[in-house]
Amino acid sequence: MTTLFTPRSFANWTLTLGLLLSTWAFLPSHADAQCRAFTKKTCMPIMEGYTLNENYNSAILIPGDQAELLLTFLGGTNYRLAICSHPVLGDVQFEILDAKGKTLFNSVKAGGADKVDFRVQTTQQLRVNILVPPTKSAIQHEGCVSVLIGTKN
Amino acid sequence: MHTLRFTPRKMFLVALLPALGMWGLTSCGEDQPAAPVVETPAYDPEGMGDASRTNTIKKIFYAAPSPMETAALVQRSGAKFDKKHLHAAAARTQYTTSDRQAVALGIYGADLSYATIFEENSVSLDYLTAIKDLSKSLGISDVLNDQVMAQAEANRGNREALIQLVSETFSSLNETLKENGMEDLSAMLVLGGWVEGVYLATQHIPQSPTELKARIAEQKLTLDDVMRLCRSYEATPELTALIAAMAPVEAAFAQVEVTSAEGFAEQSADGGFVVGGGDEIKASDATLAAITAAVKQVRGGMVK
Numbered sequence: 001m002t003t004l005f006t007p008r009s010f011a012n013w014t015l016t017l018g019l020l021l022s023t024w025a026f027l028p029s030h031a032d033a034q035c036r037a038f039t040k041k042t043c044m045p046i047m048e049g050y051t052l053n054e055n056y057n058s059a060i061l062i063p064g065d066q067a068e069l070l071l072t073f074l075g076g077t078n079y080r081l082a083i084c085s086h087p088v089l090g091d092v093q094f095e096i097l098d099a100k101g102k103t104l105f106n107s108v109k110a111g112g113a114d115k116v117d118f119r120v121q122t123t124q125q126l127r128v129n130i131l132v133p134p135t136k137s138a139i140q141h142e143g144c145v146s147v148l149i150g151t152k153n
Numbered sequence: 154m155h156t157l158r159f160t161p162r163k164m165f166l167v168a169l170l171p172a173l174g175m176w177g178l179t180s181c182g183e184d185q186p187a188a189p190v191v192e193t194p195a196y197d198p199e200g201m202g203d204a205s206r207t208n209t210i211k212k213i214f215y216a217a218p219s220p221m222e223t224a225a226l227v228q229r230s231g232a233k234f235d236k237k238h239l240h241a242a243a244a245r246t247q248y249t250t251s252d253r254q255a256v257a258l259g260i261y262g263a264d265l266s267y268a269t270i271f272e273e274n275s276v277s278l279d280y281l282t283a284i285k286d287l288s289k290s291l292g293i294s295d296v297l298n299d300q301v302m303a304q305a306e307a308n309r310g311n312r313e314a315l316i317q318l319v320s321e322t323f324s325s326l327n328e329t330l331k332e333n334g335m336e337d338l339s340a341m342l343v344l345g346g347w348v349e350g351v352y353l354a355t356q357h358i359p360q361s362p363t364e365l366k367a368r369i370a371e372q373k374l375t376l377d378d379v380m381r382l383c384r385s386y387e388a389t390p391e392l393t394a395l396i397a398a399m400a401p402v403e404a405a406f407a408q409v410e411v412t413s414a415e416g417f418a419e420q421s422a423d424g425g426f427v428v429g430g431g432d433e434i435k436a437s438d439a440t441l442a443a444i445t446a447a448v449k450q451v452r453g454g455m456v457k
Contacts (some may be wrong), residue, residue, distance in 0.1 A: 032332055034202075051316055054262075054323035055216035055343075056331065064209035070381070071216045072374040073428070074226060086201040104418035104428060117425035123371040124416060124431035125378075140204035147214055151222060 035060055035144035043084035043146045046115055050080045050150025058146040063089065063137075067130040069147050075123040078152040082115035083107070083130055086143030090133045097127045215382035217343055218375050220263035221320055223350035224270040230364040232357035234271035239264045240349070240456050242283040247457035251291060252391035255330075255338035256455050258287045259345025262323050266346075267353050269319050274309045277319075281305055288326065291338065296325045337392040340383045344395060345455060347379045348402070352452045355445040369444060370436035373409040376402065398454055405447040408440040 035058045044052075057069060073079060085092040091112050096105040104126070107113045128147065240260050248257045265280035285297040301322065308314035323346075330339035351372050358365050380403065383396050416431035436444070 036328055036332065051221060052320045052324050053216065054219040054221070054320055054327060054346075055214075056324055056328040057214040057216055059212045059214075061212065062204045062206065062209065065212065066209070067212040067214060069214040069216060070378070072218055072371075072378050074218055074222055074375075075368075075371065076229060077222065077225070088201045098416040098418075098428070098431060100416065102416065104416075105426060117423065118418075119421065119425070119427045121427060121429035122431050123368075123374060123434065124428070125374050126428070134209075140207070141201055142204045142206075143201035147216075149216070151225070153225060 032058075032060075035146070038086065038144045039084065039146040039148075043082065043148055046082045046084060047080060047148050047150045050152050053149040053151065055149070057148075058144055060142050061085075061089065061132045061145045062140055062142045063132050064134040065132045067145065067147070069128040069130075070125060071128070071149070072123065072125050073120040075120055078117065078119050080115060080117050080148075080150045080152070081128065082148040082150075083128075083145065084114065084148060085132070085145040088141040089143045089145065090135065092130060092132050092145060094128060094130045097129065099125050099127075101127075213385070215378075215385045217347060217378040217382055219266070219320065219323065220259075220346040220350040221266040221270065221316065223347075223354060223372075223375075224263070224267040226368045227267070227354050227357055227365070228270050230357070230361040230368060232360040232365065234268070234273055235356070236268075236273070236276060238353055238356045239267070239276075239280075242279045244457055245283040245286050248287065248290070251335075251338060252341055252395070253457075254287050254291050255335075255341035256345035256395070258284060258291070258326070259342040259347070260349040260452075260455060261287065262319075262326075262342070263346045263349035263353065265319055266350070269312065269315050272312045274312070274315060277315055278305060278309060281319075281322075284322075291330075291335075293326060293329045293333070296329055297322060336386045337389045340386045340392060341395060344379055344383055344399070347375065348448060348452050348455060351444075352448050355441075355448055358441070358445070366436065366438075366441050367434075369441060370409050370434050373406045373411070373434060376406050398451055401447040402444070402451050405440065405443040408443060409434060409436045 036056075039056075039058050059067060061067065081096065083092055083094045092114075094107045095103050096116070096118075097103050105116055105118070107116070110116065130145065130147070132145065242261070242264075245257065245261070248254045261280050261283050265277055265284060268274075268276040268280060281297070281302065285294070285302060288294050288297050301318070305315065305318055308318065327339050327342065330336065330342065351369065354365060354369050354372075358369070380396070380399065383392065386392060412433040412435070414430055414433050416428065418426045418428050421427050
């Protein structure tokens with residue numbers, strides 16, 4: 001007589017299911033989906049009153065990682081730039097530089113700001129440099145970092 | 154005869170190998186390759202987990218101004234809305250391949266932005282329907298679902314609410330394409346939107362020559378953003394062809410003169426700052442005529 005579920009086969013199937021679930025959690029697409037959910041829930045409210053630029057700029061970063069965004073900002077427009085990151089990453093720093101590398105804004109000098117409002121008088125490309133502060137902690141975490149840009153007339 | 158016995162240890166290895174393979178396939182796109190995995194991260198719903206790599210990277214984000222921003226420039230110049238410049242919403246059924254649909258999605262998105270900025274809300278709803286149909290064809294129908302359409306209908310008299318809805322919809326379309334591994338289509342959407350946005354601006358030059366000529370010349374910088382974004386993705390044959398088709402536009406914008414000048418930032422009373430100065434960008438009438446012709450030619454190859 002054949003038995004479909006012996007205690008041993010049940011244990012094997014449980015192990016397989018567990019492994020498949022952890023594989024799913026392991027895939028970057030799953031991490032991206034979590035990042036998207038984080039951005040929607042936590043970051044979007046920061047942009048209230050501003051119309052979001054239609055680009056989606058988010059990534060899973062670890063301490064010590066850097067990110068960069070180069071974008072043209074149009075003259076006569078009011079902008080809000082927000083760097084929204086998971087608290088596990090600490091105080092993520094950012095600076096805005098003009099095309100010649102001159103620093104226009106530094107979040108550390110602005111008291112650890114996570115967003116800045118500015119008006120661009122003349123169209124120009126600006127560079128945003130982002131740094132996730134390194135940590136000496138033995139256990140490293142990774143978290144979502146989103147760059148949000150909005151405009152207001 | 155050998156018998157294959159699945160011990161828990163073997164099963165672990167069997168399950169782990171595809172996981173490592175998938176990780177290797179999907180983790181491209183950063184400037185430096187990530188280190189081998191040290192442990193399986195467990196993600197919380199808030200977008201954090203144990204680090205899946207140990208080496209640090211520099212992530213480059215690629216972005217471009219949205220068609221909504223370009224449409225706002227046209228409106229601020231004093232130009233008037235003219236429906237005849239838009240690509241017919243009814244033509245959406247003519248696009249049958251995913252690459253053409255993605256480009257058309259971008260074109261319709263720019264038309265939608267233009268209509269919304271000028272408060273032509275009934276026209277906006279026509280284009281929103283066209284975009285919904287194209288999204289469905291591309292397999293991303295969940296973004297523009299019935300709830301979003303109902304929200305648009307309920308806000309048809311509210312310009313600001315429609316602007317927010319359009320921007321959030323296109324941001325979600327962009328995200329969803331990227332998340333579903335269709336980054337090349339996301340780039341095509343952005344490129345289609347840029348071409349249509351600049352095309353609409355050039356069609357209004359006679360109404361506001363001085364202001365619009367200056368704004369169009371400045372699109373040299375946004376073209377740079379868009380082409381950089383497109384070239385950052387995997388060069389599929391369709392994307393490569395589209396980038397190649399942009400050559401006349403790139404050549405026309407190459408004639409725009411950029412004079413180097415110092416920029417400045419001043420604190421403003423509200424705690425923010427004002428960015429001024431910077432490079433001076435100018436285009437002669439001949440260059441603007443060349444841009445207008447090149448953009449029209451490239452758009453002609455995109456629409457049916």
